Amino acid sequence: MTAVQERPEIVTQEVALKLEGVTVQFGGVRALDDVSMQAYPGxxxxxxxxxxxxxxxxxxxxxxxxxxxxxEVFLEGARLTGRAPQAFAKARMARTFQSPQLVKDLDVRQHLVLAFRVRTGRSLLSDIKSAFGPKMTKDERERADLLLGSLGLSDVAHLGPAELPLGTRRLVGVAQCVGMDPKVLLLDEPTAGLNQRETDRFAELVTTLSRERGIATVLVEHDIDLVLSISARIFVLDFGKLIASGTPSEIRKNKAVQAAYIGSTEVGA
Ligand SMILES: Nc1ncnc2c1ncn2[C@@H]1O[C@H](COP(=O)(O)OP(=O)(O)OP(=O)(O)O)[C@@H](O)[C@H]1O
Ligand SMILES: [Mg+2]
Incomplete structure (x- = not known):
């Protein structure tokens, strides 16, 4: 009798985020012109x-x-175009901002509890306004501590944003997004202002989080080496147009991409 063969891991290639023919105009500026891109889980x-x-x-x-x-914007095939930002968040599309949006009077653990409640719809505004922050349940506290542990943030759980260096504040922003259990995570220049060690740590965490939780992460970055090292595929914009897309090695060799980055003849070399 032959041994039961272990089944190969099933790799789903179902698209999580799909943008199709997106055009945005700001007065005379065409910020985006017919741009399509896709992001996949994990x-x-x-x-x-x-x-x-x-x-x-x-x-x-x-x-x-x-x-x-x-x-059009689709999340797992569902059309979200034209709906309010809250509908996007509810559909589990999470984003960080270029400067972390943290609340002065709340500590790191409380920030995570707020993020958990975005999904459950429990009162947020009164939580934020309360001088004591959200009253957390035992379950919320445990969940927060588990997530903080996995991001290496246990030591700062009780600290407020003002007591944290920029790199840690950025990580708290990401932790909040992850606390919302996102399908898609949008990161806008998350490593700007971080030193090399913080950047490396950030890159490793984002890669692991995406893979382990099946999150489709979109990473906007000026640090091209970082993007080339952790992305499965890359989309390149120039003057609002998509000029290339492909794997890191394809993007490295792409002449249009090299031309767009004037002064760097070899992208990521
Ligand atoms: N709210 C706005 N009103 C008018 N023009 C805008 C607005 N937001 C962006 N733009 C313009 O749209 C274009 C694209 O801007 P965007 O901020 O998306 O670029 P970016 O690739 O993120 O740049 P950066 O790398 O500097 O962050 C630019 O010409 C910018 O000046
Ligand atoms: Mg920008």
Missing amino acids: EVTGLIGPNGAGKSTLLAVASGLQPPVKG
């Missing part, structure tokens, strides 16, 4: 391009903050 998808290329605008469209004049 993977980091890089989004790069020179300053003003339209990267942040594309994340704003993906999170519902910027309605496109043309084009």
Whole structure:
């Protein structure tokens, strides 16, 4: 009798986030022109391009903050275009901002509890306004501590944002997103201002989080080496247009990408 063969791991390639033909116009500026991109569960998808290329605008469209004049946003096949940002959050699309949006009077653990409640719909505003922060249940506290532990943040659970260095504040922002149990995580320049050690740690955490939790992470970054090292696929914008997409090695060799990054003849070399 032959031994029962172990089944190979089933790799789902169902798209989590799909942007189709997105166009955004700000007065005379066409910030995005017919841009399509996809992000898959468990993977980091890089989004790069020179300053003003339209990267942040594309994340704003993906999170519902910027309605496109043309084009569509789908999350796991469900159309979200035209719906309020809250509907995007409810559909488990989470994003961090270039500067972490933390509440002065709340400690790190309380920030996570607030994030958990975004999904359950429990009162948020009164929690934030209360000088004591949210009254957390035992279950919420345990969940928060588990997540903080997995992100290496246990030691700062009781500290307020003002007591934390920038790199840690960024991680708390990511922890909050993860606390919302996202399907898609949108990160806009998360390593800006971090030193090399913090950047490496951040990259490792984002890769692990995406893989272990099946999150489709979209990473906007000026640190091209970082993007090339952790992304499964990469999309490149220039002047609002998609000029390339592909694997890191394809992007490295792409002439249009090299031309867009004037002064760096070899991208990521
Ligand atoms: N709210 C706005 N009103 C008017 N123009 C805008 C607005 N937001 C962005 N733009 C313009 O749209 C274009 C794309 O901007 P965007 O911020 O998306 O670029 P980016 O790729 O994120 O750049 P950076 O790398 O500098 O962050 C730029 O020309 C910018 O000036
Ligand atoms: Mg930007």
